[in-house]
Amino acid sequence: MSEPIKTDQTFEWLRRDILNGSFAPDQPLRVADLSERYGVSATPLREALSRLMGERLVIAVSNRGWRVASASLAEFEDLARARLAVESALLDDAITCGGLDWESGIVAAHYRLNQTVAPLGRDDTLENRQSWIGAHDAFHHALLAAARSGWLRGFYQQTTEQLQRHHQAVLFHSTTRRDSGSLDDILRTALSVPRHTVLMQLALDRDRDGALRELESHIAMTITIYRQIVAAQTEPQPTPAVRGRAAPRASAASDANLRASTTRRPATPTERNTA
Secondary structure: OOHHHHHHHHHHHHHHHHHOOOOOOOOEEOHHHHHHHHOOOHHHHHHHHHHHHHOOOEEEEOOOEEEEOOOOHHHHHHHHHHHHHHHHHHHHHHHHHOOHHHHHHHHHHHHHHHOOOOOOHHHOOHHHHHHHHHHHHHHHHHHHOOOOOHHHHHHHHHHHHHHHHHHHHHHHOOOOOOOOHHHHHHHHHHOOHHHHHHHHHHHHOOOHHHHHHHHHHHHHHHHHHHHHHHHHHOOOOOOOOOOOOOOOOOOHHHHHHHHHHOOOOOOOHHHHHHO
16 A cells, blocks of 8 residues: 555544544544554654644644644534534525435435434444434535535535534543433433424425524534533532541632632523524
C-alpha cells in the first residue's frame, strides 16, 4: 500500500474514532500507541493528525504531540446555534425545490431510522450507537438533499460532525449516573422516531413554517440534554461524616457561590420560541 493511501486510511480511522467517542476530549494521541492500535508507521499517523487539526478535531501541544480537541457546554451551544442557522436555510430551500426523488429519499431514510434500535437501556452499546447515528444523520441529510447551496452543505457537515463529537463525549465519557430517571426520559424523547415523523410530514406537506419550528424544537432538545448531563456532573457530593461527629455544613458564602454557579443562564431566543 502506498504512503498516500496509508495516510488517507489512517486519517479515516482516526477521524471515525474521535467522532464516535472512542477517544475522549483532551485525550493525548501518542504516536506510538496509535501505531500499535492501527498497525501503521509514524509517518502516515503524523500526516493524518496534521490533517485532523485542519478539521478542529485535534490540537497540537507544544513539545507534547497531539491531543483530542476539548468539548464544553459553551462550544456545544455555539455549534447548536450554527446548526440551526445553516440547517434552517437548507431545509427551507429543499422544501421549495424538492421533487419526487427528494420525497422518496426522505421516506426511505425515515423507514431505516424507524427500524434502527435506539441506544437506550440495555441496548445502549457502541454498535447500536453507531447504527443510530448513521440512520439519524441519513434522515437529516435526506431532508436537505434538494437544497442547492454546496457551501451551506459543507458548513452543515462540519457543524454536525463537531456536534456528534460532543454528543459522544457526554455519553461515553460522562461521570453522570445513567440510572437517572429524568435523564433517561429526556434521552428517550430526543431519540423517539415520532418526533422525526412529525418533521418528515411537515416537510412532505411543504409546510415550511411548521417544519422550521419543529427543527428548532428538535435542536433545542439536544441543548437541554447536554445541560442536564453537565448539571448532573457538577452536583456537589455529600461530605462523609467523621465517626462520632456530624459532617460539617458548608458556610453561607459557599452556599451562595454554589447557587450562583448553578443558576441557569437566560434562555436564548431559540429556546424561548420552543418553550
